[in-house]
Amino acid sequence: MTPLIEYEQSTGLVREVFDDIRATRQTTEINNFWKALAQHPPTLARTWSLLKEVMGGPGELDPLVRELIYLAVSITNGCDYCIASHRAAAVSKGMTDAMFGELMSIVGVANMNNRLADGFQVPVDDKFK
């Protein structure tokens, strides 16, 4: 396991990123993901900057829809940490239990059908090219 760097221990670039996380999320808590990435400050800084823009920047997709997409990917990849943390994030942005159930149904069916399309070697229809 990668050692976690706590806010109190942080300095320099790590402290700057931690402060921006706190300010952006309006909380003093920092998730373990960021505390682990702090072991390599440039990765921490780039990852936070990218996530902040993609999930929180201006755009046509609302914050809940963005979280649903993120969660669908994390489930497909079987990333335990990401499933746990982004399910919580989705709930905080309005995901109800029914929405989660529907999301799971779609993720399940898509994973099934992806394999059916590959396994049956289905050629792409001309109209989709």
Add this chain to the structure above:
Amino acid sequence: MTPLIEYEQSTGLVREVFDDIRATRQTTEINNFWKALAQHPPTLARTWSLLKEVMGGPGELDPLVRELIYLAVSITNGCDYCIASHRAAAVSKGMTDAMFGELMSIVGVANMNNRLADGFQVPVDDKFK
């Protein structure tokens, strides 16, 4: 490649499913995916029934959001057929070029961060348990 069964050749259960696809989608066209699955009628019937319910049945998520989730999974799995056909489906339900670009950004970042969380062996925060 699996031989494709055309509507005109179809009989029995396959014809029933093809008729329901035509009626549900209000078009005489049937995608290659269904023509290939027709090689095994029970798989065709079960898959269509499940997809119809999950993507078209009542629920809290609107049709466009469902397609975005389906597309995000298909991209993560690298399924060429599904990416081509569901990108078209998403466009038909209102996905703009900007929305597609935002979706791609989220899918990309989630795939990156899933590996970062796994690779740094980040322990799940107590609050997410």
Add this chain to the structure above:
Amino acid sequence: MTPLIEYEQSTGLVREVFDDIRATRQTTEINNFWKALAQHPPTLARTWSLLKEVMGGPGELDPLVRELIYLAVSITNGCDYCIASHRAAAVSKGMTDAMFGELMSIVGVANMNNRLADGFQVPVDDKFK
């Protein structure tokens, strides 16, 4: 694309492996997979030796069942080459169209349920530990 090395061009270790493939499979044809691996003779030799033992050596699982398992993995990974070549191999060992349809159903459902188990964060039952 990796250049393919034809039997006539082969020498040394590559020729030895090609001869063993021909003798084992009772055919003068050599699949592109082996012609491509021939670019790196030690990889060719190790891969052929391993495959020959695992798929053709003594054991409790019969040759058709082994091919079905191999095909299920290849479909799950979306490997186009492997799906095409091992579907042919399975047919040569007795896989009927109905068996292929059933295999696809199982592969599809397993892929769906794998994601459902991960996404719902289902804890392992004590009896399975």
Add this chain to the structure above:
Amino acid sequence: MTPLIEYEQSTGLVREVFDDIRATRQTTEINNFWKALAQHPPTLARTWSLLKEVMGGPGELDPLVRELIYLAVSITNGCDYCIASHRAAAVSKGMTDAMFGELMSIVGVANMNNRLADGFQVPVDDKFK
């Protein structure tokens, strides 16, 4: 983690599915997978119905072979829950330790060769098209 719904707490559609699971499997025990899916009754009902047909319905592949295929997919996807529960299911249908070892060898080799075929960019042989 998704809360688990016990049989005693279940009502309506969930109770119906739980009763069918008990009757089909001839046991009062219900696995955590179904208790978790019960959070979203339509997903529970559809998933059980599909699994029951695909794994238990009539067909050319016998029950043990079906479980071996299911297990091979679950291992390839790295789904801990599914590996644990379907390994037990396979054992209950006759999988010996030797069969499991052979299955693992095939799953391992197929995963290796899938990457070799992709990485060497092997073109599909004409005879496989």
Add this chain to the structure above:
Amino acid sequence: MTPLIEYEQSTGLVREVFDDIRATRQTTEINNFWKALAQHPPTLARTWSLLKEVMGGPGELDPLVRELIYLAVSITNGCDYCIASHRAAAVSKGMTDAMFGELMSIVGVANMNNRLADGFQVPVDDKFK
């Protein structure tokens, strides 16, 4: 397929990124990857900026080793485009045919052993925790 935006058609942010790609790589050619991402300028800009830093910035790993790692990931994910383009990139940084063969062997064995570890449900040794 996403339309490709050629250098001559590019304006604004896209033109700036294209100019930086040309200057950094010392060539007027721009790969299709960037021409496709140009459909969504913010994704293009962020992706280029990240790739440039990670693959070309200062660090302890030399450029060839970075490309080998990138290629190993792309092969594991079965991304045809990335395998083709990064194999060329690796060759341009010094990858010999023998190195590519060794890389393939390692990628193959790691993919096999990843499944063996998951399938045999191997517990992590205390010394690795």
Add this chain to the structure above:
Amino acid sequence: MTPLIEYEQSTGLVREVFDDIRATRQTTEINNFWKALAQHPPTLARTWSLLKEVMGGPGELDPLVRELIYLAVSITNGCDYCIASHRAAAVSKGMTDAMFGELMSIVGVANMNNRLADGFQVPVDDKFK
């Protein structure tokens, strides 16, 4: 979980492999991976033989680079056991914290870009064919 076979319990082919592991690695410790594979002696013997050659045999890539490639694959596949054990192996061969951070950055970016290439359906440039 698969029962672990300790050195003291081992006999025959398993004992031979265990002795070779001890001699090769110059330690009396045997990792859980091998103790689990010992349940199926032919899989144990073939896997050890292959790993020993690929990771330790002669070649152009030095031992550290081989471990970095192996680790990159294991992270991409999300194999917890392999990440833990091969991170330790990489450290023992000279991987510094900075190198690990750089590796993670590359693995993350490659996973992101693999999806971008697939999702944008980027055609392979002629020069890469």
